[in-house]
Amino acid sequence: MKREFSKDADKLINRLWAILDREDAPEARIGEALDLLNQESVAGKAPGRSCEIAGSFPRLKQAGDTPKPVGGDRRVVPAARKKEQATMLIGNSTAMRAVEVAIQRISNTSATVLLRGESGTGKELVAHRIHSLSERAEQPFVVVHCAAIPETLIETTLFGQERGAFTGANQARKGRLEQAAGGTLFLDEVGDIPLSTQVKLLRVLQDKTFERVGGEETFSVNVRVIAATHRHLEAMVHTGEFREDLYYRLNVVPLTLPPLRARRDDVPLLIAHFLDKFNRANSRHIQLGQDVVHMMSVYHWPGNIRELQNCIERLVVLAETPLVNMEAIPESLTPYFDHMRTVQSQPTTKSNSPASQQTLSARLDAIERDRLRDALTKTGWVKAKAARLLGMTPRQVAYRIAKYQLIEES
Known part of the structure; x- marks a missing residue:
């Protein structure tokens, strides 16, 4: 049976179809359509009919967020709410409530954030939530997985390249920094960035300027940086694998995520x-x-x-x-x-407590540390030789030297 609406309602329906038939992201279209329904309902242009009108649009009905008619909740749904919902953190534990409080406090600042925590704890999701709740929410959120990019490509990935910068560079390309302009750049596993690139990243954090690889023109960029790592950056600073000045620039607002x-x-x-x-x-x-x-x-x-x-x-x-x-x-x-x-x-005993599990982990770390120290001593602290002796790569050896804060004895 065909529904009949007033002229105002017909105009509203036409506007809704215009929104829903666009080609941009479906979440954006549905969110905007729901906002419009709420606004029209609150303004009295479609009193008491907003739910009925929304019911004639399957996409809105499936969204599960049909607005209430006048007389219920009169608040207009903010357009940014769909972004918040897309990055909601799941959990109601004390640890996660503390994380959410911290996110709410820092999201609308421009401060650089350093997310710490074990692998798999959701650092990228937290970074996206900080972005979604910030004033930059409508701007790009660009992710760089630093550990997955070869050292030879990390600079062009971050800063872009000019035509002719190297063999095969047939055209100029924007780097992730330029792509994130006005928004947020998320550097996952920032501890894997090589020292040569750390210098240029430091300049970005200090002056918001950089040059593309092979170029002389200086670019300015307005971008917020959120970094993440599971590595012991303090130990890496001690061994010279991570710049101390960059560490302090990144560690403005540290936020540690709890393990599961x-x-x-x-x-x-x-x-x-x-x-x-x-x-x-x-x-x-x-x-x-x-x-x-x-x-x-x-x-x-x-x-x-x-x-x-x-x-x-x-x-x-x-x-x-x-x-x-x-x-x-x-x-x-x-x-x-x-x-x-x-x-x-296993019975709940002292040996099965979290403290005991940490003790077991510490024992395993001690075994690895002793083996690493022995290998380095035998090879005169030549990382490549120690790596071959241990069946590791030189990079893995360097990481463990930083992790265990080993120093060559004179």
Whole structure:
């Protein structure tokens, strides 16, 4: 049955179709359409009809955010809300509440932020949330995974290149800094940037200026830098692998993210989130039994959120029954869950406490440190030779020297 609306409502519908038929991001279109509905409802141009009008648009109905009619919540939904929702942090533990308080405090400043924490704790997500809540939210958020870029390419990646800068440079290219102009540049694993590039990055943080590789023109850029690392930068400064002046420029606002074992109460929430995500992605309807959820909640997750996400995805893809309990774990994941079962079945004693786990980690570190020191002593502190002796790369040896703060004895 065709709905009949007033002339004002017809105009509103036409405006909604104009928004929804654009070719930009669907989240932006839906968010703008919902904002318009709220504004028209509050202004009294479509009193009491906003829900009915929104119901005639499947895309708005599916958005699950149909605005209330006048008489309910009269607040206009801010356009930036969709960005906040896209980068919401999942968790209600004390540790994550503290992280969220810090994010709210620093997001609207221009200060450089250094995110610390173990691998897999969600540093990029936190960086994106800081950006989304800042005044730069409508500007680019550009990510550079420093550890994944060869040393020979890191400068051109960051600063761009001029035509003829090197063999094969047939045209000028903008670097990530220029691409992030007005927005935020996220430097993931900043500790992997070579010393030669650290000097140029320091200049960007100090003066907001740089030159492209092979060029003489100086560019100015308005960009906020958020850096992240799981490495011990202080030790790297001590061994000369990381510039001290750059360290202080990056470490203006340090924010340490907790490992998943320190926020166990959040594991069920994360499980529910990843289940929904991967069920949608794979057109499945897999649910986990309470025994599986409990076992996953008490596991220590050394790979943190990234490991948990991988585990959930494998369960969703490989599950043979809609409800997965311990008896229905896919065969390829059985050893993984057997290990979890072993951890859970151990009695709660002093030896199974977090402090003891840290002691075990310290013991392993001590063994590695002693082996590294012995290899360096035997090879006269030649990193390349020590690396061959240990079966490592020179870069891995250099990282561990910094990690354990080893100094050559005179």
